[in-house]
Amino acid sequence: MLRIHQLVAAVAAAGLFAAPVHAQELTGTLKKIKDTGVIKVGHRDASVPFSYLDDKQRPVGYGVDICMKIIDRIKADLKMPKLKVEFVPVTSQTRIPILTGGNIDIECGSTTNSVERQKQVDFAPTYFMTGTKIIVKKSSGIKGYGDLKGKTVVFTQGTTNERAMKAYNDEKKLGIKFIPSKDHAESFLAVETGRAVAFPMDDILLYGLRANARNPNDYEVIGEFLSDDPYAIMMRKGDPAFKKVVDGAVTALYKSGEINKIYTKWFQSPIPPKNINLNVPMSDSLKEAIKNPNDTGVGACGKMKC
């Protein structure tokens, strides 16, 4: 019965939203963009290769490219070819308050879609699948999470990885000493200088940090996934008209196969600033997410299925 109810609801909703954009009164973010002539885009400074600053201090990355496609769609829908794009830097801690406060309209970073965050914000369909691992110095002799017992671990404040690592520490009673840090670059610096032995982060970002390190071969990314982290573009909650445009643009990228080109550009080709190739083939879970676009968030336990 539930299925039929959902179907009826879906058909009704489809009918409701099928009206052409220009025929209905613009609301929420779309109205704001139309009125001000500007779309404000949040970006990160060191989330390689999703959203970071290149050697000319311009925001670039896989997430930024996808956002640009979304903005093209918004330009077309609103008939505003000259729509101005304003980039605003955000951090792990500021991204949600800045978005809900209205200083950015869309966040193109490396944000995990979690059920908890969905209470505050909405997400576009997942565009990358990753999870928490740790980066350590090879010389540290750390081979797994068990070796962290009584050691110092640095984390970036406001990340899902912080929660995953702390939950693991509480569960296994490892007695880890945690030191907080304000961004990924500083967390990595703590490992580099020996202040901490490990830094838990989404594995893909760890590969990015390692690639940009002074001596990449001194470091390794180890451990099995402590959490699942589906990345998605973030927008304000309760704005179905805007979400529909964004979701539509992302889904179109997936259906046309254009996403593969963008993926290859950032994960399997040399990327700025050092022209390093991360060489990460598309994972099966990401292929699945592209085949069936969805905005399912990770549960409170840190896994997709709790």
Add this chain to the structure above:
Amino acid sequence: MDFGFLFQPAFSGGGTYLDWVLSGIKWTLCLSVLGWIIAFTLGSVLGILRTAPLAILRVPATLYVELFRNVPLLVQMFIWYFVVPEIAPKGAGDWLKTQMPMPEFWNGVLCLGTYTASRVAEQVRAGIQSIPRGQVNAGLATGLTLPQTYRYVLLPMSYRIIIPPLTTEFLTIFKNSSVALTIGVLELTAQARQISEYTFQTFEIFTIATVVYALITLTVTFAMRWLEHRTRVPGYIGGAGK
């Protein structure tokens, strides 16, 4: 505004979010008060040296003040925490990074203390120089040595004169202590940010933090006003109070 989240069990560590706030207040007070002790002691010495007749005493104090006063506090935090252990001898550097208890806290105290000392030094100097030259001469003429003149003539008056600007510095150190969050000290502002991240009650928790900072600084203001009144010399400058 809903402050109910304060009594919810916190994500990690076993207590409630209220415990996080209290722990933040504790670290803010510890950082600021210990930092102030360093700032007042070191700043007094430097301030006196800056008025010394010998260049060998005056020049190092001047260099110190110009260095610490002109580099942003945020940068100084970073240097104490990340750079000093790297340029220290290997054994000492490793101790600073891995063996030292609460490295981020003591780095924060040291940084706040040495930075504020440069500002206190300037006020002590200004206080001493505001006293008419004739008083030094009179002190020396009565047979006191120069250090005795400082001790019995100049300093008792100059400290009284600079109580109001010193109050400002003392208030500033409480507010500046929030910069220590950049090296990972979980003081009040850091806890507020962390709680906001976990509970999304951003406005509530920053309201609490604002009120706490205001209460701390108001208490300090009143205490310093009381001190000013208590140490007033009747008939001399300003006449703070009745």
